[in-house]
Amino acid sequence: MTPSNARDTAQSSAGDATRLLWRMASPERRTVLVGIAWLVLAAALEAVGPLLGKHYIDHYLLPGRFDDVAGMAGLLAALLGAGITASVVRYAQLTRMAGVARNAVRRLREQVYAHVLALPMRFFDTQITGALVSRVTNDTESVNQLYRQVLYVMLDSGIVVLGALAAMAYLDWRLMLIVALLAPAMVGIVWLYQRLSAPAVAQARALKSDINAQLAENLAGMAVLQASGALPRFGRRFAGHNAQHYAARMQELSANAWLLRPALDLLNVLLMVALIYGFARRELSGVEVGLLYAFLAYLARVVEPLIQITMQFGQLQQSLVAAARVGVLLQEPAEAPPQGPARIEAGALHLDGLRAGYGDGPDVLHPFDVRIPAGSLVGLVGHTGSGKSTLLSLLLRFYPPRAGQVWVDGQPLADLDEAALRRDLALVPQEPQLMPASARDNLRMGRMDLSDADLEAAAQAARLHDTLVALPQGYDTLLGEGGVQLSTGQKQLLAMARALAGRPKVLLLDEATANIDSATEARLGEALAQLRGRVTVIAVAHRLSTVCDADRILVLHHGRLVEQGTHAELMAVDGGVYQRLVQLQQLED
């Protein structure tokens, strides 16, 4: 992000960020309003202090009326009572505001998480995982700081300042006006500070997200990094980002160091001089000594909170940028859930003139018309990059087609209820993912309607049961990060069992047997054969032995359906793409 871009982001989004914060806190609007009312009361009680002091000077100290013990004791009791009550009220309210802040951030984080998970797959094509994680964790935490500052320091200090100014106006409004000059001066300082620091803050935030992204990317690809000897190059890239982050933070800190506390301290001294000058021009009678005391006491109550407020602007700036980044993520359009059929009854598919591509790129799948009867086994083959996975992605509704439609049992796939789609259409992906959880939980994947017997039956069918039973705690052994690591082939079997456990109507296999030895593959073939007639299976395979007894094989070439038929029919096409693929594979073997 260039500095000017960063400044635009920071400034244009401050309003959006404020609206977002208000929305998140709005369920507790009443608590905030009641809290403000109590804080006003606390400020009023505190403002009474110097008035009582003035009364003591004017009525007891200067006239020497020390014999009125009862009066002085009353005064002292009033002073103590006001001070203690103000402290208790403030403590209670600030604790209550902290609860509001934490609740608002909890709500925000839940909303961001749910929103991100509901975003269409194409969104993730352009996102870097670490940067997204940074938004959901760091940025929302920074928003918490914002609430704390707005609700605690700014609100509380603002009310104290107003209380002190009101008391000064009651005593002498002309002298109060001299003190009130501090407010526009402070606004000027903060404005200047924001202009100087906003771009640096936004830039530092974006760079921090880059740093997180690089770290996440490196950790995920550690084996490749180490094997390719790329560590020094990545180290230099990391150091580069880190140095830029340091420079951006230093730029912001130097604006902070010059403008916030020192500038206000200077203003404080100037005000003090102005006030004393104001008093010097008046006749210093006995009454005026009490007034001078009260004014100096109130001046401290105006200046210190104002310093507190301005000191917060550095953090405020960062938090606003973070809130804006979270806001942008929340504005990312999610798709409305379709309201169509709630089940896939049979699993008959009709691929009707599908055209597909990514972003603004060219079409990678060109229209063809294929009807797949329910319960049949269909092989999908073709060279690398021919569009096989793209076709599966359309069936999974990860991307909408540019034209055409998939029909499931005569209903548009696009209308199928989301839960039904995910339950009745299962995928065994090319790269199976294990969660850091037990084998059982990895099989169940949150589907609480599946019994242990269902899971074990699926593991039996996927030829994984014996492997799992042999683990230290059997099905309860922790797998994945920090647990037992399965081999790539075993992971594929687990992904297969996971898919079978839900008893899908349509099963998509994306190179599901690529890492499995021939003996296991043959046994899996038997398991798949048992699904015949009950489950529609579409199997993408490079290893053609997997699909040679399929009911039909679809051959894709540069995104076009160029051949289809049984293995025997396709082998009979002299010079055909399928025949060549088989011959090439025989040569490799």
Ligand SMILES: Nc1ncnc2c1ncn2[C@@H]1O[C@H](COP(=O)(O)OP(=O)(O)OP(=O)(O)O)[C@@H](O)[C@H]1O
């Ligand atoms: N997320 C994506 N963004 C942009 N282009 C993509 C994306 N995924 C695939 N492509 C492009 O679409 C084309 C088809 O890719 P696809 O993954 O469907 O091929 P495939 O037949 O499954 O290949 P393989 O056998 O290697 O898995 C390729 O040219 C690929 O570069």
